[in-house]
Amino acid sequence: MTSLDIFLWIVFPYISMTIFVLGHIYRYNKDQFGWTAKSSQFLEQKRLRFGSTVFHWGIIFVFLGHVGGLLIPKLWFDTIGITDEYYHFGAIWFGGLAGLAVVVGGFFLFLRRVSVKRVVKNSSPSDYVALIMLGIVVLVGFTNTAGYTASGGTFDYRVVIGPWVRELLTFQPSQAMVASMAQAPIGFQLHVTLAFVLFAIWPFTRLVHVFSLPLKYLNRNYVVYRNAKPYGTPKTKTKYDVSSK
Amino acid sequence: MKIKAQFGMVMNLDKCIGCHTCSVTCGNTWTNRPGTEYMYWNNVETKPGMGYPKRWEDNDERKGGWQVKNGKLELKAGGKASKLLNIFYNKDLVQIDDYYEPWTYDYEHLINSPEKEHQPVARPVSQLTGEYMDITWGPNWEDDLAGVHETGKQDPNMRNLDEQIKFEFEETFMMYLPRICEHCQNPSCVSSCPSGAMYKREEDGIVLVDQDTCRSWRFCMTGCPYKKVYFNWKTHKAEKCTFCFPRIETGQPTICSETCVGRLRYIGIVLYDADKVLEAASVPDEKDLYEAQLGTFLDPYDPEIQKEALKQGIPADWIEAAQKSPVYKMAVEQRIALPLHPEYRTMPMVWYVPPLSPFMNAMGGQVNTLDPNVIFPTINQFRIPIDYLASLFTAGDSDVIRKVLQKLVAMRTYMRYKELNKEFDRSILTEAGMTEETAEEMYQLSAIAKYEDRYVIPKSHREDAGDMHLRQGTAGFDFMEACRSCMGGSPQDADPLSYYESGFWRELDENAPKGF
Structure with missing residues (x-):
């Protein structure tokens, strides 16, 4: 195990995750105003329609696939009777399809961003960085699924990358897993490392809107009232009451 | 019984002369910033006409407001779950071209142009792209029935007329319709906002957008049937008429009312x-x-x-x-x-x-x-x-x-x-x-x-308000610039589009008191 291995598979991921967490906390506290999805639909929507819809739905399923593949131990799948064959069939076809949606949708969004004048003029450097970085990670990941696993690659990320990620997240990195990460095919190594680069820039781009998915809306009263002087309640250091209708 | 007080306005259309003074003073007060050039929180339409934005009253297409479905009141554009499922692309969104593409003129050319056979002209320049453009629609394109023989038939109110109105000189008619946000009792924009950024003030009914909480989901724009919630394309946030709450709170009428030449506006509470x-x-x-x-x-x-x-x-x-x-x-x-x-x-x-x-x-x-x-x-x-x-x-x-x-x-x-x-x-x-x-x-x-x-405007009882410091930034536009060039300070940017580059907002937002 070289020091480069330790850096790539322990030090750098932790640096990235630290930036990810602290960056979000910092930005949330300091830049509520900038924390938006930065929608450009108002300026151009014909070309946004396909790209945005396909990309976003694709990436939701890609995310769920990663949760299933990395955070849920292989043992769990084995126990409920999902064999390796079944799992890989699902991973390749559903994962591949979702990945394809992300690649195609993302490509349309990229073309739109660089060719529609109104959108180009209204894009910040961070928009390009986020889009390109995300694109590279996705392309490498998709190549792994479509070009390696689907064409008979034998590397099982569920026994290497999965446990390694879980060890990282539980702050128990082991030499054994670092060593096997160092042996993983280059495509997977690249995908993982680039993903951690993406996580490190994430809090400083528009990608923060992922954490603003407004699920609260589902069980909220339609009309929101805010009260400058809550009737009958003493002055307290609370935020606005969002009282019911 | 839950008693609430609500500000309202009456406009006596008999007196409106269509001078647009209200629109101009409102614009000077609230929307003279990059990203808001196209907005007229107060606008005056000549009726009949398509309006601003085009055909805003065609609610079958625009999907604003509420409808009664199976005896239940539901948002016309779709309920909560349908909104979240369509959050990546709002199929009913009004486009900026339906308002109009904002432009300025290439005034510099008048001064810098070398000597030529003909006088130099200031060509229109799009404020969205910075390129020369041909103006084909504007905020008052239909002023005083201009072009109404073309556009008047597309006024959604015309389809309810029994007799076929011909837009011929002898038979035509017109009236002015000044419009601001309606500050509705049952606001569908507020109800459409998934983030909870839009709210109605409990004490006086004024509807505002919390600029810090707005996340750019843009359903409010579809939700408002009057199309009076606008999208700032520079900040990516919704903005709307504030009923000039800083004036109202101190007992002064809104700026559109104060400056109304015809004195046709009335403000009071119910x-x-x-x-x-x-x-x-x-x-x-x-x-x-x-x-x-x-x-x-x-x-x-x-x-x-x-x-x-x-x-x-x-x-x-x-x-x-x-x-x-x-x-x-x-x-x-x-x-x-x-x-x-x-x-x-x-x-x-x-x-x-x-x-x-x-x-x-x-x-x-x-x-x-x-x-x-x-x-x-x-x-x-x-x-x-x-x-x-x-x-x-x-x-x-x-x-x-x-x-x-x-x-x-x-x-x-x-x-x-x-x-x-x-x-x-x-x-x-x-x-x-x-x-x-x-x-x-x-x-x-x-x-x-x-x-x-x-104007019978009771002052707000701010002395009883809760902690005002915590509410900084939730009520309006505290990020608005003061007059940068007139204070003898830094020279104005040559390119207005560069106002917001390089962390401009972050710097201004340093004081936002938000907890995690």
Whole structure:
């Protein structure tokens, strides 16, 4: 195990995750105003329609696939009777399809961003960085699924990358897993490392809107009232009451 | 009973001369920033016409407001789950081109141009792309019926007219319609906002966008049937008319009202029962919505209401203001003001006195009689068709319009006879449901229209407010720039588009007191 291995598979991921967490906390506290999805639909929507819809739905399923593949131990799948064959069939076809949606949708969004004048003029450097970085990670990941696993690659990320990620997240990195990460095919190594680069820039781009998915809306009263002087309640250091209708 | 106070406005359309002073002063006060060039929180439309944005009243397409489905009130554009499923692409969104592509002119060229055979001209430059553009639509493209022979037929109000109106010179008609945010009792924009960034102020009913909480989901723009929530394409946040709350809180009228040349705007509060709003907005027949909304208003003279209002924390001076309120007088007591498009079921709070117009009669000259049977039928021959007004203000109920116009005509006739010291036959007043006192009162309020009668604005009781520091940034536009060039400070940017680059916002937002 070289020091480069330790850096790539322990030090750098932790640096990235630290930036990810602290960056979000910092930005949330300091830049509520900038924390938006930065929608450009108002300026151009014909070309946004396909790209945005396909990309976003694709990436939701890609995310769920990663949760299933990395955070849920292989043992769990084995126990409920999902064999390796079944799992890989699902991973390749559903994962591949979702990945394809992300690649195609993302490509349309990229073309739109660089060719529609109104959108180009209204894009910040961070928009390009986020889009390109995300694109590279996705392309490498998709190549792994479509070009390696689907064409008979034998590397099982569920026994290497999965446990390694879980060890990282539980702050128990082991030499054994670092060593096997160092042996993983280059495509997977690249995908993982680039993903951690993406996580490190994430809090400083528009990608923060992922954490603003407004699920609260589902069980909220339609009309929101805010009260400058809550009737009958003493002055307290609370935020606005969002009282019911 | 849950008593709430609500600011409202009445616009007396009889007096509007379409000068756009309201739009200009509003623009200078609120929307002279990059990203807001195209916005007119207050705009004046010439009707008939497509409007601003184009065909905003075509609600089958625009999907604003509410509808009753299976007896239940639901957002027309879709409920909560459907909104979240369509959050990546809002298929009903209005585009900036429906308002217009904002432009400026290449003024520099007038000065820098080398000597040429012809005079240099300042060509229009798009503020979205910075490139030269041809102007094909603008905020007042249809001013004073310009091009109405083309666009007038696309006015959604025209489809409700029985007779086919021809846009020929002899037969055409027009009126002005100044519009601001309606600050509805049942706001569909607030209800459409998934982030909870839009809110209605409990104490005075003003609807605002919390700029810090807005996440750019843009459903509010579709949700508002009046298309009065705008998208700042620079900041990616929703913005809208604030009812000039900083002025209102100190007892001053909104800037559009203050500067109105025709003095046609009235501001006051009404007390209403919030528990009745849902029921009133859900009545099955659209034509009942006007009466249903009036039914939510409470009588500020009723001692029981006063007692209950005080108990619920409405300040005594606000109850007094509700009694003097011109909005209450014109909408409830005199019944000459009507809500704009009540069929959207948002229960709007900017009401309009419909305009009189010359009648196209065969008699010629003045009708010099007091006989109601002669005078009132002329209303049906007004140049502005009753059905057109009904389409705007009463969901198509032309009887209500006719009654209002009767009152306006009866009041004028009564006052004319009174000024001339002539014998007056009261039957014309009786027929219109008025007495001499009410006619006199209507005259005082609409013709004399003293400043203190037009604006009865109780000051807000900020001394009782909670911790104001925590609320910084939640009520409006504290990020707006002061005049940068006029303070002798830094020179203005050559390119207005560069205002917001390089962390500009972050720097300004340093003080935002938000917890995680």
